[in-house]
Amino acid sequence: MAVVTIENVDIVFGDNKAKTLPLMDKGHSRDEILGITGDVVGVQNANIEVNEGEICVLMGLSGSGKSTLLRAVNGLNKIARGRCLVRDGDKMVDMAKCDETKLRHMRTHRVSMVFQSFALMPWLTVLENVAFGLEMQGMPKAERLEKAREQLKMVSLDKWADKKPDELSGGMRQRVGLARAFVMDTDVLLMDEPFSALDPLIRSQLQDELIELQKRLNKTIIFVSHDLDEALKIGSKIAIMESARIIQEDAPEQIVLNPATEYVERFVAHTNPLNVLRGQSLMTPLADLAVKDGKIIISDDISMTLENGKLTSVQGSQGEIPTARWTPETIIANVSDNTVFIVPANIAMRDAVEIRYHSNHLLVLEEAGQCIGILNDHNFYHALLGKHFGREEAAA
Template sequence: MDKIRIENLYKIFGPKPGNAMKMLAQGLDKKAVQEKTDMTVGVDNASFSIQAGEIFVIMGLSGSGKSTLVRMLNRLIEPTAGKVFVDDQEVTAMNPKELVAFRRRNMSMVFQSFALMPHLNVLENAAFGLELANADKAKQTERAMEALEQVGLAGWENSYPPQLSGGMQQRVGLARGLAVDPDILLMDEAFSALDPLIRTEMQDELLNLQEEHQRTIVFISHDLDEALRIGDRIAIMEGGRIIQVGTPEEILQNPANDYVRAFFRGVDPSNVLSAGDIVRDSYPTIIRTKTGSLRAAHEILSGSERDYGYILNAKRQFQGIVSSDTLNDALDAEAKSLDMAFLPNTRAVDASMSMQDILPIVASNPWPVPVVDESGRYKGVVSKNRFLRTLHRTEKARNGHAQK
């Protein structure tokens, strides 16, 4: 389900946005408009939708318009043109009163600079959104305490923001965002001001929170590692335009242009791609039935020019691997059950495991490694060949760009 949908969104900063809009319509880009009119194109015709419950990362270099874009979602910045929908409600059509109610109810925001109120203590800061919504005091305290506990700051309620470290301040910022229990959390470079170790810790924290309670998170970042780590999908922006939207794997495997490719230079694909991304259903599968499947298996395998066959049950869950040799042996021994032909010590890997994680298993077994999804269903195999070729191809894509 689309949680947020934006349609042809534009933002021009300057006295006469109409002129700049005309130029954009003629196909000029941000740079050309800037030179001709001295107006800045913040966002240029952005359209995409964000699914409920996903972490959607908007990535780009500074000045690419990502912060402007996220601020148009709650109209901290008024769009020059275009529409924003949340739950099929048109945010861009709301009057000021509706907008205030919408901001209190649906969306909260976490800022790069933390933006905590220095005159309020940690508890009051966490309760700030509820205070604005005129919630009663007892409820404010209760919700704020819960949120502080969620981010691991129980016991710090009476401290003041300047007394806390950066990481802790941002935890307060996060608690403030969570306390109002929003469907949507906007995070504007929320972790960029933190040092790398704390940043990773906060990313994990966010993923944990997301596990407990699926919110729709729009996360702005200029850090690729961060985007890959937490993003379910990523939108890449350049010069106010959305260049590409997709899962990290899709973007890594098929970068839309050199700008996108440049982002991925220096990324190890084996960290990003998972077993599920490179799986191929290229080996014969044999459904195990109650009787007589030993001979049927032999037939299927010998007709397939493959050495290994993958045995599934009726629910297509992985059971074991047979080879032409073990099948022959079992037939010779007049074995009754297909189990007798199973190779020892075969194990399936989870589709979500990274290439890095499955490497030892792929390397140490002569047969291609079976891959299953979270419910144990067979998705295909990863062979040594396939593994190496994937590494090689992404390598080439990156080097090809670097040499230009």
């Protein structure tokens, strides 16, 4: 179910929208429009749908329009044309047409925001900062402080409740910002580069914490970032923006495998594929393997036998090779290194490489109980060297 729907949204900063919008329709660039009318095109013809429980990452370079579009979702940026719909109960509200009362209701009950600059009030304690939004909702003091304490415990800051913000580190202050947003219990959470000012280790830790919080709370999150590795790590959907336009919207794996333009391809060229690619995207399919005497030939000294699509045995030059079925709970170090692992087709590349590190053999991929392909060293090297791009393969 869609919680946020952005339809043909244009955002223009300036006083000459009547002249600027027709120029946009005629295909004039941002720089041309700036020279003709003096207006700045913030977002042009944006279309995106964010479903319940998704983390949608808007990303791009500085000035691409990602933060501008994000701020339209809670009415901070005015929409010149188009609709920005946010679910309110069983109906969708157009944030471009809200009156003051409705806008206040949406901001206090449906959409909350985490800022890059923390935006904590220095004269209030950590607990009071988290409870502030609930006070604006009119919640009684005892109830709002209790809820705020629960949220601080969730972000591991309950022991810091009576401290002031300037007594906390940057990472801790950002966690206070997360707690303040989550305590509002809104459907939609907007996050405007919340971790970009933090040290790399703290940033990675907070990304992990956000993922864990999301598993428990299942919010609908729109997250702005200029870091593709961050987007690939936390996003269930990524929308890449360039010059005020969304140029590709897709699942993280598809962004890496099939960049839509050279601009996107440059973005993904230096990403770490371990964090995003899955087994079925890397594997050698069964159809590409030779068959001899009823056996599937893996290499000069390894073959395997299937029965009704299921792996029955793997043979090596010294006889049969043992097999083991892998699950996320498997302790690989406890399994003999002379083992072929059977793994799910959607296994993360990071897990697959970890298995290969402990094993002398390939991995066999299964889907719905059927063997569909293998993962070997060639497949891993292919991905690590960036040879998996759909555009590169198409051009070859």
